[in-house]
Amino acid sequence: MIEFRKVSKRFVTGKRTITALEDVELTINKGDIFGVIGFSGAGKSTLIRTVNLLETPTSGEVLIEGKNLQKISKKELREEKKNIGMIFQHFNLLNSKTVFENVAMPLLLSKHTKKEVEQRVLEVLQFVGLEDKVKSYPDQLSGGQKQRVGIARALVTNPSILLCDEATSALDPQTTKSILQLLKRVNEEYKITILIITHEMEVIKEICNRVAVMENGRVIESGNILDVFSNPQTETARNFVSSVVHDEIPQSVYRLMEIHNGRSHILKIDFVGLSSGQPIISQVAKKFNVDVNILFGNITELQSIPFGNLIVEVVGDSIEVQKAIDFIQSDTVNVKEVLGHGSKQTNFDRSNLGNVVHG
Amino acid sequence: MEVNRQILIEAIWETLYMVSIALFFGAILGFILGITLVVTRKGHILENKVIFSIVNPIVNIFRSIPFIILLVAIIPFTRLIVGTSIGTTAAIVPLVLHVGPYISRLIENSLLEVDDGIIEAAKAMGATPFQIIRKFLLPEAFPSLILSVTTATIGLIGATAMAGAVGGGGLGDVAITYGYQRFDNVTILVTVVILVAIVQLIQSIGNIFERKLRRVG
Numbered sequence A: 001m002i003e004f005r006k007v008s009k010r011f012v013t014g015k016r017t018i019t020a021l022e023d024v025e026l027t028i029n030k031g032d033i034f035g036v037i038g039f040s041g042a043g044k045s046t047l048i049r050t051v052n053l054l055e056t057p058t059s060g061e062v063l064i065e066g067k068n069l070q071k072i073s074k075k076e077l078r079e080e081k082k083n084i085g086m087i088f089q090h091f092n093l094l095n096s097k098t099v100f101e102n103v104a105m106p107l108l109l110s111k112h113t114k115k116e117v118e119q120r121v122l123e124v125l126q127f128v129g130l131e132d133k134v135k136s137y138p139d140q141l142s143g144g145q146k147q148r149v150g151i152a153r154a155l156v157t158n159p160s161i162l163l164c165d166e167a168t169s170a171l172d173p174q175t176t177k178s179i180l181q182l183l184k185r186v187n188e189e190y191k192i193t194i195l196i197i198t199h200e201m202e203v204i205k206e207i208c209n210r211v212a213v214m215e216n217g218r219v220i221e222s223g224n225i226l227d228v229f230s231n232p233q234t235e236t237a238r239n240f241v242s243s244v245v246h247d248e249i250p251q252s253v254y255r256l257m258e259i260h261n262g263r264s265h266i267l268k269i270d271f272v273g274l275s276s277g278q279p280i281i282s283q284v285a286k287k288f289n290v291d292v293n294i295l296f297g298n299i300t301e302l303q304s305i306p307f308g309n310l311i312v313e314v315v316g317d318s319i320e321v322q323k324a325i326d327f328i329q330s331d332t333v334n335v336k337e338v339l340g341h342g343s344k345q346t347n348f349d350r351s352n353l354g355n356v357v358h359g
Numbered sequence B: 001m002e003v004n005r006q007i008l009i010e011a012i013w014e015t016l017y018m019v020s021i022a023l024f025f026g027a028i029l030g031f032i033l034g035i036t037l038v039v040t041r042k043g044h045i046l047e048n049k050v051i052f053s054i055v056n057p058i059v060n061i062f063r064s065i066p067f068i069i070l071l072v073a074i075i076p077f078t079r080l081i082v083g084t085s086i087g088t089t090a091a092i093v094p095l096v097l098h099v100g101p102y103i104s105r106l107i108e109n110s111l112l113e114v115d116d117g118i119i120e121a122a123k124a125m126g127a128t129p130f131q132i133i134r135k136f137l138l139p140e141a142f143p144s145l146i147l148s149v150t151t152a153t154i155g156l157i158g159a160t161a162m163a164g165a166v167g168g169g170g171l172g173d174v175a176i177t178y179g180y181q182r183f184d185n186v187t188i189l190v191t192v193v194i195l196v197a198i199v200q201l202i203q204s205i206g207n208i209f210e211r212k213l214r215r216v217g
Helices: A044-051 A074-081 A101-106 A114-127 A143-155 A171-192 A201-207 A225-230 A235-244 A251-259 A280-287 A318-328 A345-357 B007-040 B051-062 B067-073 B073-082 B088-112 B117-124 B129-166 B171-180 B185-214
Strands: A002-013 A015-030 A033-037 A059-064 A084-087 A161-165 A194-196 A210-217 A218-224 A264-272 A291-302 A306-316 A334-339
Touching: A002 A044, A015 A044, A015 A218, A033 A044, A033 A171, A033 A201, A044 A059, A044 A161, A044 A194, A084 A143, A084 B117, A101 A114, A101 A143, A114 A143, A143 A171, A143 A280, A161 A171, A171 A194, A171 A201, A194 A201, A201 A225, A201 A235, A210 A225, A210 A235, A210 B185, A218 A235, A225 A235, A225 A264, A225 A291, A225 B073, A264 A318, A280 A291, A280 A306, A280 A318, A318 A334, B007 B051, B007 B088, B007 B129, B007 B171, B007 B185, B051 B088, B067 B088, B067 B129, B073 B088, B088 B129, B117 B129, B129 B171, B129 B185, B171 B185
Parallel strands: A033 A194, A033 A210, A084 A161, A161 A194
Antiparallel strands: A002 A015, A002 A059, A210 A218, A264 A306, A264 A334, A291 A306
């Protein structure tokens, strides 16, 4: 468990003081894959560095399993650091050493027998899938392989916490996915708590169970990933969410509406939670005297729970359509008419469009 | 006038003797000063304003004194260390004091080239400052350090030419006393050719090592 208690960090350069963190309160539970997202300069890099004291907080405290690492001796701190692995955006591998030597490095800093080191290093290299690259040098590896070496090096001391500092930001989307899957396995198989900082919402969406949004050194929003994604409270969070969950209405739908008129209604159905597994659309078509036509959809998975929206065209009597809407509406499904004959929401949604398109 | 072969061979040995001994001690001095200059600077692993602001100007002072001046200026110190102020051995003391600070600057540059991320990773692993220097900084900078030492060695050969001023002998001394002062152009030419050959040889060896260590070519 990692707890941030009113953590602030100020850098003084000459006469200017830069506040990198201000009164950050966060609790990361054991077993979490906790994501911190923010634009560059939001303070997230400083935040993750206060965990293993690469940066010391100006005020407040960071507790690891209830222990404040600032209050222990240097020797004890070095011991505690073996419990906190870290991986980096630019991997930070030693180019003069082989993959094996790089991964062995944390073990070589304290007393271990040669046999112990060899056994453990080969074990973690196998876990990350690089058992055939033992004798290679970092400059002979791809970016994804380098990060795998980084992960192996971080795991070699058997830590209970893994810090990921923009670990996938230098990688292409395909490699990012595979590294994220590896991190998920680290979390599941070794029961390691993972703290990830990133500026890519894709990363959060892919593996995190909880998320915090940072801006100007503050945590402006945090919570369960499903809650933040389905109901973002701040503009910044909304922008991040819309970068991975497209809920804008495509232009083609508007064009379609200009052709149809009269009996056609466009509905936007937001799914949060298990209900998207239920056959709502077909039930509506059976129960009411309407035709349902799916125009656009975006369903994604968060924490193995379907999440997203469908834009459907419902053709029928206004009364029947209203009945259908009432039927669909529930706790986990939110429906609203986007564009219908005489609908007042039309303007609202059009103005919203420009807002989300850039994300 | 014919160049005395015996004198030349003796001079080559004197030069190699001065260069190798001075390089050995100069490198030790240079590594100590160079590493100190890096790790005590602001924001580094053993930040220490006092030590840095003492070592830094000392290195600058020794770097700016022309070698011929240094050679005679420290005669009392030389006598204290090796018991004499004349001869090949006596020339080594000023050579060390000359090349040590020079090497320290080269080493400082090589070490500063190492990516800060490496140091950050080392700190995150819980490495001690000594381990960071020994197991991270020096190995990463090693190819570049080899080139630095090569450059320093060549500079040292140039400096030994002045060792004649304190009776140190060597190739430079032969060129001046037998060549320049006796208007013997052949002797000058021969010593210069030998010096060029030695410099070429050292540079080539340095380059080969550096390429091997960087695993290129």
